[in-house]
Amino acid sequence: MKLRSLLLATTIILAPLSANAADKTVGFSQIGSESGWRAAETTVTKQQAEARGVTLKFADAQQKQENQIKAIRGFVAQGVDAILLAPVVATGWDEVLEEAKEAEIPVILLDRTVDAEKSLYMTAVTSDLVHEGEVAGKWLKDEVAGKDCNIVELQGTTGSSPAIDRKKGFEQGIAGADNLKIVRSQTGDFTRAQGKVVMESFLKAEGAENICALYAHNDDMAVGAIQAIKEAGAKPGTDILIVSIDSVPDIHLAMDAGEANATVELTPNMAGPAFDALEAYWKDGTLPAKWVQTESKLYTLKDDNKAIYESKKSLGY
Numbered sequence: 528m529k530l531r532s533l534l535l536a537t538t539i540i541l542a543p544l545s546a547n548a549a550d551k552t553v554g555f556s557q558i559g560s561e562s563g564w565r566a567a568e569t570t571v572t573k574q575q576a577e578a579r580g581v582t583l584k585f586a587d588a589q590q591k592q593e594n595q596i597k598a599i600r601g602f603v604a605q606g607v608d609a610i611l612l613a614p615v616v617a618t619g620w621d622e623v624l625e626e627a628k629e630a631e632i633p634v635i636l637l638d639r640t641v642d643a644e645k646s647l648y649m650t651a652v653t654s655d656l657v658h659e660g661e662v663a664g665k666w667l668k669d670e671v672a673g674k675d676c677n678i679v680e681l682q683g684t685t686g687s688s689p690a691i692d693r694k695k696g697f698e699q700g701i702a703g704a705d706n707l708k709i710v711r712s713q714t715g716d717f718t719r720a721q722g723k724v725v726m727e728s729f730l731k732a733e734g735a736e737n738i739c740a741l742y743a744h745n746d747d748m749a750v751g752a753i754q755a756i757k758e759a760g761a762k763p764g765t766d767i768l769i770v771s772i773d774s775v776p777d778i779h780l781a782m783d784a785g786e787a788n789a790t791v792e793l794t795p796n797m798a799g800p801a802f803d804a805l806e807a808y809w810k811d812g813t814l815p816a817k818w819v820q821t822e823s824k825l826y827t828l829k830d831d832n833k834a835i836y837e838s839k840k841s842l843g844y
């Protein structure tokens with residue numbers, strides 16, 4: 528075969544690949560590493576990019592919106608092919624998302640949403656955050672079965688869509704149950720350290736004997752709170768019931784020890800559906816729906832939490 532026709536054949540074979548992710552560069556503005564779940568999301572995103580031959584430019588914002596905005600501007604200046612954004616808070620994105628749109632760079636939101644025109648992003652890959660809170664609330668309502676129960680609540684990062692929606696959902700879940708009352712509610716910023724500090728203040732203010740349950744917007748704050756409950760001489764999981772969200776390995780370890788009671792699973796693989804949407808778009812311009820919803824599953828003491836812990840440990844947490 529002549530060299531020219533060989534080159535042509537080679538080019539033709541390679542050409543369809545360029546429609547996929549194999550020669551693309553994607554910028555990822557990640558919030559930080561405030562929780563075990565977030566660290567797993569970062570690991571899985573890097574694995575997904577590598578598996579698809581995508582060059583990933585990673586920017587850790589240390590939980591600061593201004594750093595995310597700077598990172599997005601940097602990605603636009605570099606002319607990346609797409610941007611993944613896990614938005615730390617829900618507001619303040621319009622201007623920078625407009626700039627990405629001007630540059631015709633698609634933006635996909637991961638695990639949190641923004642209060643902005645839907646035309647400013649290609650899609651959002653998230654769980655149903657309200658539903659997660661509702662599942663947690665309904666579980667607690669069934670668990671206490673009519674007994675009076677003072678609840679303390681550790682909220683996620685103030686102004687973030689999970690903090691807003693998980694609070695709303697939990698209140699929907701316990702609606703109509705006059706025996707259930709949220710007596711304290713404060714942000715623990717999704718971290719173990721803050722979860723412990725704020726739980727200590729709840730225990731001091733209310734007295735452990737007057738707290739029946741903790742609802743934490745993520746497992747990491749619940750794990751911090753478990754430490755505070757133990758140091759106060761109470762038994763987490765029995766004196767104070769504990770329900771949270773994420774299903775990270777350590778909450779299953781706590782559940783296996785009877786020190787936590789329920790968690791609602793959040794997959795750390797938001798990037799898989801995001802890259803699928805981008806590959807379809809790059810191939811033939813197909814656009815995804817504006818919301819790609821991930822599943823939420825409730826785990827309780829009825830599950831084999833030791834086995835779940837072992838299996839999750841290998842998933843990038």
Ligand code: GZL
Pocket residue numbers: 561562563564565638639653654689717744745746747772773793
């Ligand atoms: C929820 C996600 C939350 C996790 C936390 O979609 O944004 O952020 O539940 C993380 O663990 O900090």
